[in-house]
Amino acid sequence: MTSVDLMMARLVATPTRASLRRRGLLAVLLLTLYLIGTTGYGMLERSRLHRGIEAILSVTDHERELSLTEAAVRTTLLEAIEAGHHPGVGPDAEAVAEMALYMQSCVRLFERIQTYDAGYTPLAESLVASHAALTDHPDRARWLVLRDTLGRVSNRLEAAHARLSDRRTLLLRNYEAQFDAVTFETLVLVLAGLTVFAVAAHGFLGRLVADITSIEHRVSQLAGAPTSPGAPGSNTRPPHRSPEAPWQRSAELAALGTAIDRLAVSRHEAPDFVDSVS
Numbered sequence: 001m002t003s004v005d006l007m008m009a010r011l012v013a014t015p016t017r018a019s020l021r022r023r024g025l026l027a028v029l030l031l032t033l034y035l036i037g038t039t040g041y042g043m044l045e046r047s048r049l050h051r052g053i054e055a056i057l058s059v060t061d062h063e064r065e066l067s068l069t070e071a072a073v074r075t076t077l078l079e080a081i082e083a084g085h086h087p088g089v090g091p092d093a094e095a096v097a098e099m100a101l102y103m104q105s106c107v108r109l110f111e112r113i114q115t116y117d118a119g120y121t122p123l124a125e126s127l128v129a130s131h132a133a134l135t136d137h138p139d140r141a142r143w144l145v146l147r148d149t150l151g152r153v154s155n156r157l158e159a160a161h162a163r164l165s166d167r168r169t170l171l172l173r174n175y176e177a178q179f180d181a182v183t184f185e186t187l188v189l190v191l192a193g194l195t196v197f198a199v200a201a202h203g204f205l206g207r208l209v210a211d212i213t214s215i216e217h218r219v220s221q222l223a224g225a226p227t228s229p230g231a232p233g234s235n236t237r238p239p240h241r242s243p244e245a246p247w248q249r250s251a252e253l254a255a256l257g258t259a260i261d262r263l264a265v266s267r268h269e270a271p272d273f274v275d276s277v278s
Helices: 003-012 020-084 093-113 118-136 140-223 246-266 271-277
Strands: none
Touching (some): 020 093, 020 140, 093 118, 118 140
């Protein structure tokens, strides 16, 4: 058996380990999965925050439309109170015409706020019924009925406005708390991910350095070259090897490099890396 055959037998007898490329691909895969999971979590929390913002905007729009309706009803109420103090049997036709314009404005505003809450429908119907009775017979008694109806509707709208304000305040507080929680959880995930992958990279690089050192020592031992002090096998030399001419040693090292390349290809290793080592 030649020296090259003996070196090949020793190299084949070494335990099989996962390749460095495979370990790197596994690390990249884990990192990709972590990024996908973090991105999915971020998108989920973002959708929840977006729904919270939509709820706040909806309540704000409702409150704005309700404020306009409440202002129109109060203006109409003041007009009805003033018409109720008219001397004589009742207000004249001009006051009735002005009241019709005010009521048209109130009805249009009620139609807009009914899109947010159908509970405003009875209020609008009561106003329309009182005004219709006044239009048929514009006497003082019906003016007073319309005034009382406008007063009740105004009080109901004021109470609804107060409830909307409380709801908007509660939604804002919930949104702020949720935003702070999402920010904290995101920071924790980022820091945890960086810590885990820093530890993993440190271990991987340490194992890589150990593997490279081990390969250097083994190739040096197989080639019959002296190793560094303290390295495994530094005091051992193949007993069968005898001094040879420089050209014989170079030819043998070239044959060893070719054999290692073939073995690396069979194990799906990177031949370029083995060539650089040899």
